[in-house]
Amino acid sequence: MKKLILKLFPLFIVTLFISNCGQKREQSQANFGEVVFYEVFPKILDSIYSDHRIIPPPPPPEYFKFMDSSVNIEEGFEEWQKTDHFEKWLANWEKTKDSIARDTTTIYLVVPDSVSIKSNEDRTEFLNYIGLHENPTDSLIISNSFKLKLSKLKSNQKKIKFLYRSEFPEGREFWRTDYDIYIAASLGFSKIIFDKTKRFGVVNAGFVMGPLNGYGKRIFIRKDKNGNWVVDKVESTWIS
Structure with a gap:
């Protein structure tokens, strides 16, 4: 009996190792979109961010x-x-x-608690985009939904910090309420859509600075020759 146990023990260890590897691989695949989102987020933010305080006012009378x-x-x-x-x-x-x-005042950007929306229009535009890269495919990968972690949101501007949308009033009251901090905008993001090679992707982002004051961007991303995700192309989708 003891000999049998000694023979089966290595097999048990190998089986356990393979099982754990499989679970980690599945988890890695499930979190792929989330990992890419945090990596490319500073570049996405640079693509959509604008400080309306430094936009020239209209000419005087x-x-x-x-x-x-x-x-x-x-x-x-x-x-x-x-x-x-x-x-x-x-x-x-x-x-x-x-x-x-x-000015060293902190600039706060309000973000959704989670990334869960998807845009059907992005699918069509993305197929056109990857066609331009000579990588045609009808098999797309849509990221899983995930809860945003503020600690993982990085910016190339030191003055910018982030807060959850759930911490503020809903609807128009969000903009009608006076705060003791400077809130520059409310942001929104769609889940990233990837091609089957996971070398190209698209994300939809919104930047709202007040009632009837904002815009949306469709942001195409790709892996560069060093394996880093970069913004490749930005298109306007709406403006208010």
Whole structure:
């Protein structure tokens, strides 16, 4: 009996090892989209982020005096640029922009608690995209849903931090409420769709800065020659 046990023990160890490897492989496959999302997230954020505080304001009323039935918008703007008023307006704007750039106030971006939505339109556009890369396929891999972990969301800008959407009021009250922190935008993301080789992917992202003030982007990603995920192409999908 003891000899039999000694003979079966190595077999048991090998079987257990193979089983564990299989489980880890299945888990790795299930988490693939999540792993890629966190890796490429800083680049995705760079693709959609904009600080509306440094977007130039519209020209003042003085600009419009150059416009009449015989002058189009471009010509009127060029005329305004030749005036002393424009020089003063531009100098004041540069000071404002510089002040914002030097401001150390934390910029908060609000993110969904989980990534779970998918876009059928992305599937069609993605097939066109991978066709351009001479990698045609009708077999796509859609990532699993997963809960976002704030500690894994990295940004190339030190001032940016993240908060969960569930921590704030719902609906329009989110934007109507006064906060003691600066909230720049609310973000949204779709699950990443991959081609069957897992070398190309697409994710849909939204950047909303207020009621009727935001935009969406379709972001195509790919592996570079070093095996790192990078943003390859960005398309606008909607604007409000």
